[in-house]
Amino acid sequence: MLKDILSSQIKHYIKDKNINNYINLQSNFNVEFLAQGEYNVNFLIYDKYNKYVFRVNTKSQLQIENQIKYEYDALKKLEISKVTPKVYYLDDTKSYINYGILIMEYLKGRPLDYSKDLNKAAKIFSKIHSIDTNNGNYSNFIKEENILSDRIKEAKRLLKIYFDSDIVNTEQKKFFYNFIQWAEKNRYKENYFKDNVWMVINNTEVNSHNFIIGDENSFLIDWEKPVISDPCQDITQFLAPTTTLWKANYILSKEEKEMFFKVYKDYLNEDKQIEERVHIYTPYLYLRALSWCAYAFIEYQDPNKDIKNMDTFKKIKEYLDINFMNNLLKDYI
Incomplete structure (x- = not known):
């Protein structure tokens, strides 16, 4: 397996x-x-006194040629928030190990528990979303100003191989055809975000296992594909059942969501109607999540895929169930 090959290579790499x-x-x-x-x-490299994370990147979700440098540069910009890992080393040459490499801070803690850590998550988001991206050089970040159009474009790219596949049934293909048509028809709602501009750094992968909850401090990790965009990207994804069911099999109640919004806005010291932004963006978040599942489903048929997580594959198939998808969208389509 790849992780076994890498483990051996890392030992020699660090010494050489x-x-x-x-x-x-x-x-x-x-x-x-x-x-x-x-x-x-990800590997833990450690001695008697110190621990670090040695991270190996195998592919880019953002279609970026130098994925590992993109993540490294983002982490450097995010250090000011004090809720993301510090990063110490970058090797994007692929000359020794055939993948991008970075070494970062090891953070001690546990994954987020939705039933008791919502306030901590809200504070983390508020600190990250308080970074002023208008001052300083943030040109290295991908910027998404057309948030609904970007989701449609992304979905079409992800779904291309899905639509062309012979192993996908007609009903599922029809669902995605209809979903994209609906998204196109309602694209005009993007004007809300253009009329009420609010641009922050978004992680875009905010599931419970990308949070490290510690005794004193808590963090958001895995900054593989951040973008500068409206904060509803991360907030919607964090609250959505496609995220809460992914690792934790949990669905947030209306009361829990209201409490989260309150804490988030209290620590942000601004009131920009995050609830309305989330409501508009939610079906487009579902379009992203389900389209990625469709793309990943086809990827998992490739025997040469470098990384295969069978728990992930099981969840992908659950999310692509036609009843699950229709239930997600029953209030929108």
């Missing part, structure tokens, strides 16, 4: 590349598999 110029790691260090996503494999 004099990584101690960037981090404090004794010569008798250890390498241990930590976790993997769809496009990254």
Whole structure:
């Protein structure tokens, strides 16, 4: 498996590349598999005194040539928030290990629990969304100003191989055809965001396991594909059942969502009607989530795919169930 091959390579890489110029790691260090996503494999490198995350990127979800540098640069800009990991080292040459590499801070804690950590999550979002992207150089970030149109464009790209596939049934294809037609018809609602501009850094992958909840401090990790856009991107995704069911099998109540909105706005010290923004964006968030599932479903048929998480594949198939998808959209379409 890829993680086993990488584990062996990392040991030699750290010794040969004099990584101690960037981090404090004794010569008798250890390498241990930590976790993997769809496009990254993470390892713990540690000695008796220090721990770091060694992150290996295998592919870009943003169609970026230098994915690992994009993530590194984003983390550097985000350090001011104090709720994201510090990053220490970047290697985007792919000359030793055939993937992009970065080394970052290891943060001790547990995944977010929706039943008791909503306030902590709201505070994290408010700190990140308070970073003033109008001052300073944030040109390295992808900027999404047409938030509904961007979701339609993204969905069409993701769904191309799905529509062309012989293994997808007609009913599912029809669902996505109709969904895109609805999204196109309601694209005019994008004017709300153009008339009420609010641009912040969004993580775009805010599931419960991308939060580290500590005893004193809590963090949002996995900044693989951040963008500068309306804050409803992250807030909608965080609250949506497509996210809360993904790792935690949880659905937020109306009361829990209202409490989250209140805390978020209290710490943001602004009242920009985040609730209305979330309401407009929600079906387009579903378009993104379900289209990605469709794309990933086809990817998982490829025997040469570098990373395969069977729990993820199981969830993908659950989300593509026609009854599940129709139920998500019953209040919109």
